[in-house]
Amino acid sequence: MLPAMTARRLIPVLAVLALLGFAARRHLPVAAAYFDRESCIGCHGRDNAQLLGQWMGSAHFTAGVGCVACHGDDHPAMFAAGGDVSPKVCATCHDREYTEFSRGAHARAESDAVQADLFKAAPPEIQRQGCMTCHSIGKRFPDGGTGRCNHCHTGHRFAAAEARAPHACEGCHMGPDHPQMEAWNASKHGINFRALGDPGTSPTCVGCHLGGEAGHDETSNMTLGRGAAGAVLEGEPQAVPMKTLTRAEFDERRGRMLALCRSCHSAKFARQALEDADQIKRTSDQLVAEAADIVRGLERDGLLQPMPADRAPHPTAGHALVLGGAGLYTNTSAIEQRFFEMARFHHSITFKGAYHFSPDHTHWTGYAAMQADLTFIRDEARRLRAEGLRHATP
Ligand code: HEC
Ligand code: HEC
Ligand code: HEC
Ligand code: HEC
Ligand code: HEC
Ligand code: HEC
Ligand code: HEC
Ligand code: HEC
Known part of the structure; x- marks a missing residue:
């Protein structure tokens, strides 16, 4: 105990001494390859004062973890790694x-x-x-x-607290294909958290996905919600390519999620909410499947404008029609573009909104938008077929 305490007290002293040493040397030209433990602090304390301050405010500093422990002492190698x-x-x-x-x-x-x-x-x-x-x-x-x-733990504080805040996830888990941040913000959970600021009263992203038993594996309680287009149980139809999981996996993973809800809700309430979201996922899968059938039918009858054979090849599928999964938004036709928006954006908004309890995402910007897509796709298909018929019987 005593040596550890002494070492901890000595670190700030050593750091200051190192800084002073470098302050004295700062008028020297940047010397050739002379790097030791102190010199990191010397040069970088002068050039990147805030960086040094962040490190000095971190748990690493308190524990005596210095620059060399992470970066090593080979400057050219650090440059080669871009500082990472x-x-x-x-x-x-x-x-x-x-x-x-x-x-x-x-x-x-x-x-x-x-x-x-x-x-x-x-x-x-x-x-x-x-x-x-x-x-x-x-x-x-x-x-x-x-x-x-x-x-999630940005340099050079590398703080656990930063990662616990919903902002840590915000930059990536947002936008039309994965609007978790917007949906959580619009849910009772997000509203309550913003009003009271207490993760013990209302769950944040991390409360449901990281930490606790899951630790740093954010997938341990995922079922039908996981992946770009979500998943289905093994053997169930896939509207577009999706991940699959077995019934046993589903039960185990759902059990873990429900255990979290139970710290604030009754099991019955939470189970019902999640089952509704599962059903919303299945209903929206069916809408995508119906739209995919219409587009595939047009391709089979040679009625897409232009046909895949007449346009730039897809990077892996060449001149075959690709819908969902590897489907692109470049070099396709108007009806396929609308299908892309339906399958990639509105489908995601609907079920990801439902799993995050945002009524607005689930219904207005999700389900309602999918219905509008399907109406357009049906109409456009009728138009293409009528036009095709006129060409076939002049
Ligand atoms: C003689 C001064 C000096 C010393 C000593 C020094 N550095 Fe540097 N270091 C620099 C300069 C100058 C740069 C380039 C900064 C820039 O591009 O703004 C740099 C860049 C870096 C980078 C970023 C590389 C990149 O590609 O962005 C890291 C990481 C780094 N140094 C770590 C260290 C560590 C760790 C030590 C101690 C082992 C150390 N430095 C010692 C002056 C020094
Ligand atoms: C816990 C590991 C760790 C420690 C300790 C650490 N670094 Fe870093 N450093 C990183 C990581 C990771 C990055 C990559 C980008 C980031 O987070 O800024 C980085 C990036 C850098 C960069 C480039 C930053 C940029 O934005 O261009 C410099 C310079 C640097 N470190 C210097 C230092 C110095 C000097 C020390 C000691 C005072 C130090 N580092 C201590 C992990 C560490
Ligand atoms: C030489 C050992 C060492 C290395 C290398 C190291 N750490 Fe640490 N880290 C520690 C110690 C010791 C602590 C403080 C005790 C603890 O929380 O385990 C700590 C604490 C942390 C914490 C918790 C801080 C807090 O707010 O409580 C985070 C996050 C962290 N480190 C991330 C990183 C990351 C990211 C890297 C690599 C870029 C890294 N560490 C490299 C030893 C190290
Ligand atoms: C997706 C965001 C995220 C990423 C990426 C991430 N962490 Fe964390 N980390 C967290 C969260 C959230 C916590 C706080 C967990 C809690 O409170 O239970 C945490 C806590 C920690 C802690 C403190 C542990 C403790 O028990 O106090 C360490 C150490 C750590 N992370 C290291 C790492 C290392 C090393 C990596 C890279 C391999 C990493 N983290 C990547 C989110 C992340
Ligand atoms: C009340 C708990 C809860 C909170 C809070 C929460 N989620 Fe989720 N999340 C879920 C559930 C439930 C699922 C679907 C799990 C399944 O597949 O069974 C899910 C699924 C996900 C997925 C997979 C894709 C999807 O949306 O279906 C990601 C990514 C995700 N959440 C990220 C986040 C982020 C980022 C936040 C914070 C902005 C957050 N979650 C907040 C419960 C939560
Ligand atoms: C704003 C951040 C962001 C950008 C930009 C982004 N992605 Fe993603 N991507 C994600 C997130 C978050 C997920 C997880 C989706 C979910 O679970 O809801 C994801 C999922 C994916 C997946 C699915 C992984 C799987 O197996 O389910 C692929 C593939 C992918 N992205 C590729 C790309 C490509 C290619 C680009 C650029 C053309 C791109 N992404 C741009 C954040 C981003
Ligand atoms: C720098 C971007 C980034 C940040 C920050 C980030 N994520 Fe992710 N996350 C992704 C990407 C990209 C994926 C999809 C990876 C794949 O499947 O290839 C993903 C996947 C996930 C998944 C699994 C969903 C699935 O489809 O299996 C969950 C849950 C998740 N993230 C939660 C979080 C939480 C919670 C945070 C904040 C603590 C967070 N993420 C921070 C980019 C990010
Ligand atoms: C840390 C506490 C906490 C956890 C954990 C939690 N919730 Fe909540 N939840 C709340 C609070 C607080 C409210 C608002 C209650 C009210 O309206 O009085 C709420 C409201 C809800 C609502 C109602 C939304 C509405 O608009 O009426 C649903 C549905 C819900 N939670 C589902 C879940 C599910 C499913 C889980 C687990 C995946 C979960 N919650 C985990 C605290 C929590």
């Missing part, structure tokens, strides 16, 4: 968090995105700024580590 640090380095001290994180979806975010056809069809600057800014939460490092812990 592999999660394997964090894992040397936080093995449990890294292992849990590796089981979840965040760890796969980069590899899932680069395999996506939408990614292959996008220009490189869109890939970097329009995909990877979010999907780098699963960044793959040269040492085999995957993940960017600092998406």
Whole structure:
């Protein structure tokens, strides 16, 4: 106990001494490769004063975890890494968090995105700024580590408290294909949290998805809600490509979610709310399936304008029609574009809104918009068929 306490008291003193040492040397030209433990603080305390202040306010500083523990002492190697640090380095001290994180979806975010056809069809600057800014939460490092812990614990405070706030999730879990933030904001949970500011009274993202038994695996209580288009039970029809899970997996995972609700709600109330959301997912799947059948029928009868054979090839499917999943929003036809919006956006808004208890997302911007899409798709199909008929019988 005593040596630890002494060491803890000594760190601020050492840091100040190091700073003073560098203040004296600051008029020297940036010397050649002379880097030791103190020199990090010297140069960077001068050039990036706030960065140093953040580190000094962190749990790492208190515990004596310095610059070298994360960055090493090889400056050219740090430049090569763009200043970033592999999660394997964090894992040397936080093995449990890294292992849990590796089981979840965040760890796969980069590899899932680069395999996506939408990614292959996008220009490189869109890939970097329009995909990877979010999907780098699963960044793959040269040492085999995957993940960017600092998406939720930003440098150089690396605070647990920051990650507990809903804002930590906001930058990525928003927008028309995954509006969890907007839906939670519009739900009683979000409203109550904003009014009272107490996660013990009303749940935040982390209260339902991270921490506790799940730790850093955010997928442990996911069932039909998971994935871009959600999932179905094994053997159930898929309107567009979806993940699948077995009945046993469903029961186990749902059990974990219900256990969380029960700290504030009766089991009956919570089960009913989740079953309604499951049913809303199935109902919206059926609407997508109906629309997909209409578009596939047109393609079979050669009536899409233009037909897939007459346009730029899809990155992996070539001249075949692709709906949902790997479907694109470039080089398609008007009816397919409307199908994209229905399957990718309005379908997601409906069921993701329902799982987050936002009546507005579930109904007005979700279900109602899907009905409008279907009306348009039926109408457009009638028009294309009538036109096709006129061409066939001049
Ligand atoms: C002699 C001064 C000096 C010393 C000593 C020094 N650095 Fe740097 N370091 C710099 C400068 C200058 C840069 C470039 C800053 C910029 O681009 O604005 C830099 C950049 C970095 C970067 C960012 C690299 C990137 O690609 O963005 C990291 C990380 C870093 N240093 C960490 C350290 C660590 C850890 C130590 C101690 C082992 C250390 N530095 C020692 C001056 C120094
Ligand atoms: C707990 C691990 C950890 C410690 C300790 C740490 N860093 Fe970092 N550092 C990171 C990570 C991760 C990044 C990547 C980007 C970020 O979060 O800013 C980074 C980024 C940087 C950068 C580039 C930042 C930018 O935005 O351009 C510099 C410079 C840097 N660190 C210097 C230091 C110095 C100097 C120290 C010691 C005072 C230090 N780091 C301590 C993990 C650490
Ligand atoms: C050399 C060991 C070491 C390394 C490397 C390290 N940490 Fe830590 N970290 C600690 C210690 C010690 C603590 C304080 C005690 C604790 O909470 O476990 C801590 C605490 C934390 C906390 C909790 C802070 C709080 O607010 O309570 C977070 C978050 C964290 N580290 C993230 C990271 C990340 C991210 C990396 C990699 C970029 C990293 N650590 C690298 C040792 C390390
Ligand atoms: C998706 C957001 C997110 C990411 C990414 C993330 N964390 Fe965390 N982390 C959290 C949350 C939330 C907490 C607080 C959990 C709680 O209160 O039970 C936390 C807490 C911690 C703690 C403190 C643990 C404790 O018991 O106090 C450490 C250490 C930590 N994280 C390390 C890491 C490391 C290492 C990585 C990368 C492998 C990482 N985190 C990535 C959200 C994240
Ligand atoms: C009251 C608990 C609760 C809160 C609070 C909550 N969620 Fe969820 N979340 C759920 C449920 C229930 C599901 C569906 C689980 C399933 O598949 O059975 C879900 C699903 C998800 C999914 C998978 C896709 C989807 O929407 O179906 C993501 C991503 C997600 N939540 C992120 C978040 C984020 C980010 C926040 C905060 C803005 C948040 N959640 C707040 C309960 C919650
Ligand atoms: C604003 C942040 C953000 C941007 C930008 C973004 N994504 Fe995503 N992406 C997500 C989130 C969050 C999910 C998880 C969806 C959910 O669970 O609701 C996701 C899910 C996915 C999935 C599904 C993974 C699975 O197996 O279910 C793929 C593939 C994907 N994104 C690819 C891309 C591509 C390619 C781009 C760029 C063209 C992109 N994303 C842009 C945040 C983003
Ligand atoms: C930097 C962007 C980013 C941040 C920050 C982020 N996520 Fe994610 N999240 C993603 C992406 C991307 C995916 C989908 C990864 C995949 O499946 O390939 C995802 C997946 C998930 C899933 C699993 C859904 C599924 O489809 O399996 C949950 C739950 C989740 N995130 C919750 C959270 C929570 C809670 C937070 C805040 C504490 C958070 N995320 C912070 C980008 C992010
Ligand atoms: C930390 C406490 C807490 C947890 C955990 C929690 N809730 Fe709630 N929930 C609340 C509060 C508070 C309200 C508002 C109650 C009221 O209107 O009096 C609420 C309201 C609701 C409502 C009603 C929405 C409306 O507009 O009337 C539903 C549905 C709901 N919760 C479902 C769930 C489900 C399902 C879970 C688990 C996935 C869950 N809640 C977890 C605190 C919680």
